[in-house]
Amino acid sequence: xxxxxxxxxxxxxxxxxxxxxxxxxxxxxxxxxxxxxxxxxxxxxxxxxxxxxxxxxxxxxxxxxxxxxxxxxxxxxxxxxxxxxxxxxxxxxxxxxxxxxxxxxxxxxxxxxxxxxxxxxxxxxxxxxxxxxxxxxxxxxxxxxxxxxxxxxxxxxxxxxxxxxxxxxxxxxxxxxxxxxxxxxxxxxxxxxxxxxxxxxxxxxxxxxxxxxxxxxxxxxxxxxxxx
Numbered sequence: 001x002x003x004x005x006x007x008x009x010x011x012x013x014x015x016x017x018x019x020x021x022x023x024x025x026x027x028x029x030x031x032x033x034x035x036x037x038x039x040x041x042x043x044x045x046x047x048x049x050x051x052x053x054x055x056x057x058x059x060x061x062x063x064x065x066x067x068x069x070x071x072x073x074x075x076x077x078x079x080x081x082x083x084x085x086x087x088x089x090x091x092x093x094x095x096x097x098x099x100x101x102x103x104x105x106x107x108x109x110x111x112x113x114x115x116x117x118x119x120x121x122x123x124x125x126x127x128x129x130x131x132x133x134x135x136x137x138x139x140x141x142x143x144x145x146x147x148x149x150x151x152x153x154x155x156x157x158x159x160x161x162x163x164x165x166x167x168x169x170x171x172x173x174x175x176x177x178x179x180x181x182x183x184x185x186x187x188x189x190x191x192x193x194x195x196x197x198x199x200x201x202x203x204x205x206x207x208x209x210x211x212x213x214x215x216x217x218x219x220x221x222x223x224x225x226x227x228x
Contacts, residue, residue, distance in 0.1 A: 014049045029053070041075070044083070048073070056111070070123055071104065076111035076131070078225065085115060089123035089144070096154045097124065097145075103156055110163075112225055125156035130163035130181065132222055137169020137187065144175050162198070164220045182220050184213065 013032050017025040022042060029035045029043075034052070037043075041055035044063035050070040055061070059075040062083035067073055070089050075081060089105035090097060097103050109115060109129040118138045121127055124145040129135060135142075145156040157176035161167060165179050168187035178194035179185055179202065186203030195202060199220075200209045213220075 010049050014047050018045055018047065050106075062117070067107065070106055072106035072108075074106075074108045074110075076109060076113065078112045079109050080114045081109065082115060082117040084118040085121065086119075087121040087123065097156055099151075099153065100125075100156060104158070112222075124154075125175070126158040128158070129161045130165060132163060133161055133165040133167075135161065135167040139169065140167060140171045140173070142173045146175050160194075164222075166219070182213065182215070186210070 010033060013028060017028045025043070026037050030037055036054045038055055038057045038059070040057045041059045043061045046061050046063055046065040047068065048061055049068045050073040052072045055075045056077040058078045060080045061075065062081060064083055065081055065085040065087070067087040069091050070087070071092055087107050092103060092105055103124070104126045105123050106126045107121060107123050108126065110131045112131060113129050113133045115129065115135045116137060119135060119140045121142045122144055127142055127144060142159055144159055145154050148155040159173050159175065160178045162179055162181035162183060164182045166184045167179065168185055168189065170188045171185055172190045174190070174192045176194060177191040179191060180195055180198040180200070182198040184201045185191055185207060186201065189203045189207040190205040191202070192206045197209060199213045199215055201211050201213055202208065203210050
């Protein structure tokens with residue numbers, strides 16, 4: 001089966017399973033697409049079509065979310081991808097990223113974390129959201145590629161959001177950026193590089209450390225769940 005035929009088949013299965021009861025939909029996704037979906041996990045009325053999907057116990061993907069053209073999506077235990085998110089990328093291999101054969105177009109959200117509603121995540125390289133973290137509010141853009149003007153080509157770099165982090169509403173995260181563990185990125189901020197110092201509130205355009213956060217803050221001490 002050619003790659004084009006496989007993609008058409010996956011789209012067909014995804015579309016016909018959309019309106020079906022969850023137990024039938026899950027059976028179809030597991031049986032025909034090889035997805036690994038825990039019996040307690042659930043996908044709403046959403047089109048989720050990576051090459052490989054792993055959903056651990058009590059994980060959720062919300063209605064009207066689209067996730068496609070990725071090699072891998074991992075949704076950790078008790079984590080949520082909310083409603084109306086658009087998560088996509090350019091499949092591995094070929095142009096326009098032929099100079100990056102090790103590039104990994106994947107989205108990973110680890111246990112007890114949440115990507116809320118109506119965010120845009122472009123995974124031309126990997127995007128990782130750590131444990132007990134929240135990408136909150138609306139309209140945050142996570143963009144893993146940019147134009148390399150020297151070599152006249154597109155170039156992708158991974159983005160990492162650490163453990164026990166908060167990303168405020170309407171932020172922009174650019175290729176190669178990193179929010180360290182136990183950190184907050186303020187609303188409408190631009191994260192454009194890999195920061196390393198934990199327990200900081202970052203903010204601004206571009207984001208920089210604004211103040212130190214207490215290590216005994218309740219948000220950083222949680223052992224279960226996310227904040228709603």
